[in-house]
Amino acid sequence: MAEEPSPESLDVIAVAPHPDDLEILCGGTLAKLVKQGYKVGIFDLTSGEPTPRGSLETRKQEAEDARRLLNVPVRINVDLPNRVLMDGPEARFALATQFRKYRPGIVIIATGRTPAASPDHLQGGLIGEAARFYSQLTKWDERFDGTGPYRVPHLVYVPFPFEAEQRSWHSTFVVDISDTIDLKIAAVKAYASQFDAARFARVEHLIRSTNGFHGARCGYMYGELFALPTPVGAPDLVSLVHGSKGSLAPVQIPGKDHLPMG
Numbered sequence: 001m002a003e004e005p006s007p008e009s010l011d012v013i014a015v016a017p018h019p020d021d022l023e024i025l026c027g028g029t030l031a032k033l034v035k036q037g038y039k040v041g042i043f044d045l046t047s048g049e050p051t052p053r054g055s056l057e058t059r060k061q062e063a064e065d066a067r068r069l070l071n072v073p074v075r076i077n078v079d080l081p082n083r084v085l086m087d088g089p090e091a092r093f094a095l096a097t098q099f100r101k102y103r104p105g106i107v108i109i110a111t112g113r114t115p116a117a118s119p120d121h122l123q124g125g126l127i128g129e130a131a132r133f134y135s136q137l138t139k140w141d142e143r144f145d146g147t148g149p150y151r152v153p154h155l156v157y158v159p160f161p162f163e164a165e166q167r168s169w170h171s172t173f174v175v176d177i178s179d180t181i182d183l184k185i186a187a188v189k190a191y192a193s194q195f196d197a198a199r200f201a202r203v204e205h206l207i208r209s210t211n212g213f214h215g216a217r218c219g220y221m222y223g224e225l226f227a228l229p230t231p232v233g234a235p236d237l238v239s240l241v242h243g244s245k246g247s248l249a250p251v252q253i254p255g256k257d258h259l260p261m262g
């Protein structure tokens, strides 16, 4: 199951059903976290196969190429079934075992109902939330490969584009990925079996326009959107506002002196 088992704990674990989901949703942020010195792991719930265009071997190689491009040190495939991925006890145990093994400070979960795309996306989000809860449970070590209980302190959502619920999240935030957008695009391009030239042109356009929109609202060239399950708590209003918003950061849109803040 684990291609690169490591006893080392990870700062951030990102979880999604298919190899290429996380690159598209938050590849810029993952690459940036690595640059910032955090230990990051990508956890694909399934191989992504079968698809009309790929094979197990090509998908595995593409995922590895994308991992290297983003410089992410750990990429694990949890080996749950593609196309019929369902939230249930076994899937929860499998992912929670990884959480207990790698003991992340933050888990990022891809989430959202995508009626025009794979139903795995919704199920993966449910499995992620449940696994985060299961990870801390006592008296069940045998269900988690003998690993001990571990409570994941923080959960972050990364919503799929065109998410059907158009959810009103308690809180959202945008990470500035202006300096890693090209790495992100390159990592998506690594999935050549999924994106031939015409499809890649479309997905690149989708990424640049979506990330351009989210980034622009905070004064960045490109940004990735995240959400939290709760409101943001702050002991200090000033440091929160100064630290989190682009209002004090230089606007990075070339040729524009001023950008209205959203």
Ligand SMILES: [Zn+2]
Binding pocket: 017, 018, 021, 118, 121
């Ligand atoms: Zn997917």
